[in-house]
Amino acid sequence: MVERQDRIIGAAGHVAPLEGFESNVVKIEYHSDLKEVQSDEVLAALLSDSCQRAPFDRLSWWRGLARDCGLSPLLAVAREHEQAAILPLTDQAGHLTGLSNWYTFRFRPILSGDPALLTALARNLARRAHRITLSGVPEEDGSASLLKSAFNAAGWLVLGSVCDTNHILRLTGRSYENYIVARAGKLRTTLKRKSGKLETQVLARFDETAWAAYEDIYAESWKPEEGSPAFLRAFAQEEGTAGRLRLGVAYADGKALAAQMWTVEDGTAFIHKLAYRNAAKPLSPGSVLTAALMRHVIDVDGVALVDFGTGDDPYKRDWMEETRPRFRLDMFRPFDRRNWPVLAKIGLRRLAANAKRR
Structure with a gap:
């Protein structure tokens, strides 16, 4: 039997016992400067496109959110030798949330190695936060269950609910x-x-003229004001350089009427953005362009899956055939007084819902 003498070495230099993890030393790190992560050979490789096959799991995605979307990153990392568990977070006065926004299709932990690393990270996070909220968590890959188990084992109260729908x-x-x-x-x-x-x-490349048409169309579309045009443009340029961008434009009499941004990698096509001019609605330019992009990703790129992101918009059902839930996980330190008002409200809502069902 292995004698358990493991320790967590925290970023602030403190040392704490780590129960039930049979290894040597697990380091816990918190990075608010993503340049530190980029310069770390192991983490940079783990979070690169050579290891991560979706944009939302990569360091470049989180850098863009920090640079162009006003999010302050806090990458929480538990590592032992070459193994690591990573949670990309942002801090709001002790209430941590996922480093994601409306551009992110789904949020999940990045794990390379023993799942117990995630439990070690959850235990150490109790020193930095009284509450952690993660939204858009998938379950088809086991992420929701993995997070729930890790935080429960670390003494957190975990409440989960469906928060969104993913059409595929x-x-x-x-x-x-x-x-x-x-x-x-x-x-x-x-x-x-x-x-x-x-x-x-x-x-299949970034094109200045096509992108200008997209921005012009978006300004005239039914869509709300774009959250961060700079983020989207930078992302499109990066994906174009990598050969993953699929930028579609529909024209009538030489005028661009609809534009869409997709990306393709690892057998999946992600539909990120679509817009058409309201005045052109009788010509159905959005539908015609979606069909053209579908033909391309299916017959040319040979994808196995098309992901239409989040949001239960009725038009998505015309093109997709399945839905997958996205979960919100709320983790509380149960004995922290800052959580008591929120937990009381949750308890009252559940009591009311149960009364209605009787």
Whole structure:
């Protein structure tokens, strides 16, 4: 039997016992300067596109959120040799939240090695925060269960609920023609009637003219004001350099009427942004352009999955076939007085809901 003499070495230099983790020394680090992470060979490699196959799990994504979206990063890291557990967070007076926003499809911990590292990190986080809220957590990869187990084991009270919906399409080997024939009759009729009136272009690189058209269209669309155009542009440029960008534009008589930004990697197409001019709605430029991009990612890129992000918008059901829940996990230090008013409100709401069901 291994004698447990493990310790956590905290970023502030303190040392604390780590129970139940059979290893040598686990280091706990907190990084508010992401340049420190970039200069760390192990962490930089783990958070690079060579290891992470979705943009939301990469250091470059978090740098963009910090640079262009006003988020203050706090990367919490538990590491032992080459193994690491990472939670990208932001701090609001002791209430930590996930380093994510409306551009992020889903939030999850990055784990390379023993899941007990995440428990060690959760235990140490109790010294920095009385509450942690993580939204958009998936369960199809086990992230929600992993986080709940780790924080429960570390003495946190964990409350979970569904907070959003993710629409997806699994191709299961279908061609575009096989896929589109199964769409609703109304959509197929629209595409048949309107496709001949529009010209579509799909670019696999960043293009200044096409991006200017996107920004101009977005300004005239039904969409709310863009949260951070600078973030989106920088992300599109990075993805274009990496060969992952799919930038689509639909034209009529030489005028751009609709634009969409997708990315493709590791067999998945992510639909990030779409917009069309309100005045052009009778021509259905958004639907025609979505069809053109679908044809490209299915028949040219050969993706296995299309991810339409979060939000239960009705139009997504025209194109996607499945939904996946996204969870909000609220972790509380149960004996911290700052949490008592919130926990009291949650308790009252649950009592009221139970009374209604009786």
